[in-house]
Amino acid sequence: MRLLQLENLKKYYASHKAVDDISFIIEEGNIYGLLGPNGAGKTTLLRMITGIIYPDEGRILFKEKEFDPLNDIFRIGYMPEERGLYKKMKVGEQALYLSMLKGLSRKEAQKRIRYWFEKFEMQSWWNKKVDDLSKGMSQKLQFVITVLHEPELLILDEPFSGLDPVNANLIKDEIFNLSKAGTTIIFSTHRMEQVEEICNKIILVNRGKKILDGDLNQIKNDFKEHIFRIGFKDTPPVFESEAFKVLNSTDHVVSVHINEGYQPSQVLRQYLDHDGAIHSFNELLPTLNEIFIRQVNEVETTPSFSDSI
């Protein structure tokens, strides 16, 4: 089912076009990576999806109905990149207040807070002030507050920034758990390795435009360049062939580009024929990082406009 559908969304500011005609579909139950360099329009896009600002043009469908910010935001959980909590307010009261603003009753909110606090071993924090928490602790608190009302759509803007590896893993596991339970997740970042690890779909934006979206594996396949890596036990044999071109060669490893019309098995056979003691043979798919940089640079060469936020 289509949980969210964006149609020709536009948001222009005086100095630049923050979001310039973006359309995409968010299918239920997936983990999406929303990628883009700083200033690409990710935050503006997310603010429109969360009903914080309205688009100048275009429309948003939520669960295949016109998006109604006043009611639909109860089903959305949003953890903005610029995180914040009331510093002087006690942790428990704060969680209670924010989840009641999301429409939970006091009783229900208390029950869920207790559950999550136990799960994350935060019970002793209840009467602490946010001021007294470390940065990582308040990050955890912020995450809990975002998911307390069990949103159908969870939007996380750079959720791991500032977290140590242990806590980052804790949150990551929780993201997978929520996804398994049916929550659709949009995960905005410019950290590619995290996206490859967590997401199964990606949307790539730059300068207010969408440049790419789809299934992560599909995209990687689409961008593959027929490059293979061959590992040898000894020094690799050197010879000329019409089937491939050597890109790179070290003591035990050779990277080759297989020319149009030839199959990997043919290349493998040629190496065997030259007495190569082959140890490993695998295709090198481009990393998301490479795809990202290539795509962004492609757009970059088109006439530029103001770079400010």
Added chain:
Amino acid sequence: MNNKIGLIIKREYTTRVRNRSFILSTILLPLFFFGFIIATTYFSIKSIDKQHIAVRDESGEFKNSLKNDEEITFDFNNNINADNFAGEGYAAFLHIPADFASGKDSVKLISSKQLGIGTEEKVRNVIDDAIRDHTLLEHHIDKKLLDSINNVKPDELYHFSSVIRQGKKTEHSNAGLSYGIGFGSGMLIYITLFIYGAAVMRGVMEEKTNRIAEVIISSVRPFQLMLGKIIGIAAVGITQLLIWFAFIMILLGVASFLLSPETLQHTQSLQTAMSNQGNAETAIQFLSTKETFLSANWALILPCLLFYFLGGYLFYAALFAAVGSVVNEDPQEAQALMLPITMPIILSFIIMVSTAQNPDSKMAVWGSIIPFSSPIVMMARIPGGGVPAWQLALSIILLIGGFILTTYIAGKIYRTGILLYGKKVTLKEMSKWLFRRS
């Protein structure tokens, strides 16, 4: 949706009321106020030192006629001259030449430093009186007669009463009391506008710099957040006013219990035995002060005070919220943007001061109708009782319209400003936001 505003109001209210600074300011402000009044009274009495003035009277006519009083003593000492009076411990040296009346030479008061304005005037009055008495005696007025004329007190000659008559109603006029209540209420609104206005601004700034604003407005509309904060702080203000009011009532109650008629009688009966007249007099004075205080038209003054306090607060609070939403961490930026808001408040205070003295001047009338200044100025006019119903009605309607307008304008600035980080905003940009669709 409405219960969300309710939640926000509740949070704003409880976090503030539970805060130590609320409790402190609620107790300390009245103490500070009373302390201020007592201190000024004390110092104005205390600062009257007895001044010694040396006199050289060449005319010989003033020897017995310059009268000493509690503040000034005149010493006729021929060893003192214009050069050594200060060394001898005199505040000033008064030189009266022989032919002071001819106009050729003048009476001179020489001092080593500026005398108080009261002292100089007093010296002149004493000389004036001496010359008048001297002239009258020269014209053969009986010395006894002159003394008895000088000793007449106005209160013994006639009784004076001033009343205000509106239709059939007559009441005792008490210009001093009206002035006091008017000035006091105007002052109260002026101070609370700043205190609670600044509280709104700081609250908004806190939410913006803490970055919690974005978390919250993904649950509620920015306007709801702003309104919730404004109303919550208004409730804090009313709580504080009520506490102060109760405080005054309890003080009055305790005082009048201690000084009940029976106590008074008791004191009076003791009076002869103890010859302790002072206390009884104070008690009678207090009772009559209390009576005059209660004689003011509180049925009109209190509702108006509450309305203008709330109206004025609502009129300015939204503007303070708008300023809070556009500034970043830099407090100086806030100061500069606050200026357009604080200027009219300060101006209103200045108008109020002159209104308290002259409640029917043109400036007072217009100042009490235009919503920028009406909350402060009108309160200075109401205790006097001379405000026509149409002026009061117009002022109330304009103030209600005024705060709806400022809240609307501020809401437009607020919802853009609160999400804008690290950027300095100019007034021109802000005015652009007013006309932008969400």
